Amino acid sequence: MSAVLDRPATDIVTEGAIRIDDVVKIYDPDGAAVMAVDHCSIDIPAGEICMIVGPSGCGKTTLLNAIAGFHGITSGSIHLDGELLCGPGQPQAEPGSDRIVVFQNGALFPWKTNLDNIAFGPMMAGKLSKQEIYDKARAMMADAGLSGTENNFPGEVSSGLRRRVEIVRALMNDPKVLLFDEPYRALDSLTKSVMHEALLEIYYRNKVTIFFITHDLEEAIFLGHRLVIMSSRPCKPKKIVEVDIPHPRDYSVLTSPRFREIMNEAKGVVHEEAQKAFDAGEKEG
Amino acid sequence: MSNTLDSTAGPQGAEVTTMTLTMHRVSSWLKSPRPYLMLIGFAAVLGFWFLSVEIWKLPRFVDMPGPTEVFSEWFSKDPYYGLSIYTPEYYKHIGISLRRIGFAFLLATGLGVPLGLFLGWSKSFREYIFPLFEVLRPIPVLAWVPLAIIMFAGSETPVIFLTFLASFFATTLNTMLGVESIDESYSRAARCLGANRWQTFRHVVVPGAMPYIFTGLQISIGVAWFSLVAGEMVSGQYGLGYLINTAYMMIEYPKIIIGMITLGIVGYSTSALVRLLGDYLMQWRVRELALGDN
Numbered sequence: 001m002s003a004v005l006d007r008p009a010t011d012i013v014t015e016g017a018i019r020i021d022d023v024v025k026i027y028d029p030d031g032a033a034v035m036a037v038d039h040c041s042i043d044i045p046a047g048e049i050c051m052i053v054g055p056s057g058c059g060k061t062t063l064l065n066a067i068a069g070f071h072g073i074t075s076g077s078i079h080l081d082g083e084l085l086c087g088p089g090q091p092q093a094e095p096g097s098d099r100i101v102v103f104q105n106g107a108l109f110p111w112k113t114n115l116d117n118i119a120f121g122p123m124m125a126g127k128l129s130k131q132e133i134y135d136k137a138r139a140m141m142a143d144a145g146l147s148g149t150e151n152n153f154p155g156e157v158s159s160g161l162r163r164r165v166e167i168v169r170a171l172m173n174d175p176k177v178l179l180f181d182e183p184y185r186a187l188d189s190l191t192k193s194v195m196h197e198a199l200l201e202i203y204y205r206n207k208v209t210i211f212f213i214t215h216d217l218e219e220a221i222f223l224g225h226r227l228v229i230m231s232s233r234p235c236k237p238k239k240i241v242e243v244d245i246p247h248p249r250d251y252s253v254l255t256s257p258r259f260r261e262i263m264n265e266a267k268g269v270v271h272e273e274a275q276k277a278f279d280a281g282e283k284e285g
Numbered sequence: 286m287s288n289t290l291d292s293t294a295g296p297q298g299a300e301v302t303t304m305t306l307t308m309h310r311v312s313s314w315l316k317s318p319r320p321y322l323m324l325i326g327f328a329a330v331l332g333f334w335f336l337s338v339e340i341w342k343l344p345r346f347v348d349m350p351g352p353t354e355v356f357s358e359w360f361s362k363d364p365y366y367g368l369s370i371y372t373p374e375y376y377k378h379i380g381i382s383l384r385r386i387g388f389a390f391l392l393a394t395g396l397g398v399p400l401g402l403f404l405g406w407s408k409s410f411r412e413y414i415f416p417l418f419e420v421l422r423p424i425p426v427l428a429w430v431p432l433a434i435i436m437f438a439g440s441e442t443p444v445i446f447l448t449f450l451a452s453f454f455a456t457t458l459n460t461m462l463g464v465e466s467i468d469e470s471y472s473r474a475a476r477c478l479g480a481n482r483w484q485t486f487r488h489v490v491v492p493g494a495m496p497y498i499f500t501g502l503q504i505s506i507g508v509a510w511f512s513l514v515a516g517e518m519v520s521g522q523y524g525l526g527y528l529i530n531t532a533y534m535m536i537e538y539p540k541i542i543i544g545m546i547t548l549g550i551v552g553y554s555t556s557a558l559v560r561l562l563g564d565y566l567m568q569w570r571v572r573e574l575a576l577g578d579n
Contacts, residue, residue, distance in 0.1 A: 068473070068477060069476075070473055095473070095476040095477050096477075096479065097477065097478055097479040099477070100477045100478065101473065101474065101477050103470045103473070103474065104470075105468075105470065106470075107468070107470035107471055107473070107474035109471060109474075109488070109489065109492070109493075110569055110570075110573070111492040111493070111495070111567070111569045111570075112488075112492075112569075113569075120475075120478050120480075120488070121478035121479055124475075124478060124479045124480045124481075124484050124488075125479050153568070153569040153572055153573065155569060155570075155572065155573035156572055156573065169478070170477075170478075173478060173479065
């Protein structure tokens with residue numbers, strides 16, 4: 001799994017390759033060691049949309065937190081473009097604006113307007129003038145169809161719109177990687193489909209590597225170049241499914257025969273893992 | 286709570302200003318049955334007071350001043366007991382109580398909010414301070430009275446100290462809880478977006494704790510009045526608590542009731558002021574709630 005895959009959609013992107021190498025994460029609450037991630041290796045080429053699929057509580061988020069730098073790892077290493085994020089001598093990565101998380105329940109600051117939220121990253125970095133930052137923020141909002149909501153607070157707009165603002169807030173920092181932690185989990189399926197197309201549209205304009213956690217197979221196949229189906233706790237890649245449906249995609253691919261074939265191929269594996277997780281009585285996590 | 290932009294009943298998100306929002310609130314309040322129910326509530330209490338004292342003359346109410354006596358005294362240009370809205374002395378009592386409240390409240394806020402923020406933010410700081418805090422907090426203000434008089438010179442400082450004390454505990458505790466209530470995703474998001482520790486404190490911890498801080502300040506201003514009156518009854522030269530206590534000693538009963546009603550009105554006004562300040566500082570919350578209410 002070390003070969004970097006060539007893909008039309010990714011060949012113009014040169015930054016953002018993630019290499020997860022033999023990562024182990026053991027939680028040690030009250031001395032009872034729990035293995036959350038078990039010798040996990042995933043290679044994600046720059047610009048790929050990599051979907052991490054697995055049942056709830058399988059430890060996917062642990063992996064994401066390790067890349068983002070919210071948690072340390074027990075052993076193994078994670079590299080971004082050949083540079084060590086965490087590994088021997090550096091148990092926990094330093095969070096940074098090259099890898100930005102889009103959170104499960106959304107983390108727009110409710111006390112800042114949409115525009116101020118989007119300007120937040122560059123304002124903290126302080127490299128550009130306020131004028132330049134806000135001009136860029138307005139332009140990016142216009143590109144994402146968010147004009148007119150600049151001075152609204154996140155609590156005043158729909159949840160679908162909030163997710164888009166959050167993605168734009170991340171993209172303002174020119175990240176190499178976007179880490180999605182089941183961001184559309186709470187949305188209804190109609191809103192979800194709109195959000196998927198909006199996300200792809202944003203992706204086609206700003207190619208970044210996307211590490212996307214989900215348990216929704218349809219979402220995974222529609223968005224991803226590749227599915228990494230994880231086994232239930234401890235978390236470990238069980239099967240890789242290539243999605244050879246060409247990008248750009250729209251919702252018509254959902255009814256295509258190839259989509260169905262891939263769905264059938266993946267479904268069996270996912271179901272088996274979900275059953276295992278259910279039998280083990282795993283809780284959400 | 287509805288979060289959609291097209292909620293037709295509420296004010297439209299983009300054009301909402303503080304003024305239109307206030308107008309909207311006032312007009313919908315007047316259209317609701319609430320103001321009329323409120324008037325009925327007041328009328329019922331005043332009516333019972335009037336009937337029990339002046340008409341039925343119930344046995345335990347013999348020494349009670351009736352509403353006629355109280356209100357004619359309160360609004361008299363030549364008050365029998367020397368206290369009405371036309372006497373400067375009345376305003377001196379209010380003014381001095383307000384000055385003490387203001388002083389104690391500002392002191393409690395100025396010390397309590399930063400202390401609460403640091404208690405919530407730094408785990409090791411909390412280990413030092415919080416247990417001590419939790420032992421001191423349940424001691425009732427009245428138990429502090431003798432010590433306050435021994436510790437502080439004059440009649441003014443002990444009263445301010447007592448007023449400050451309960452306010453300070455309420456503010457600190459709520460601020461600390463406010464910091465703890467902040468969803469971890471916000472600090473994580475800030476770190477992701479490149480904020481350092483200080484920037485995270487300034488842009489996430491302080492505004493995130495704000496709703497709890499203002500809940501604390503609401504409680505704080507309430508307990509400040511409570512402790513102020515307790516303090517003024519034992520020490521002090523002027524003030525509404527002093528007024529009530531001396532009126533009792535001098536058997537000037539209508540003055541007691543005037544003092545009490547005045548306390549109610551002034552106390553309510555100060556807590557309304559705190560609420561307005563909170564609304565002003567937390568526009569995001571006001572707007573969310575305005576959309577949710579309709």
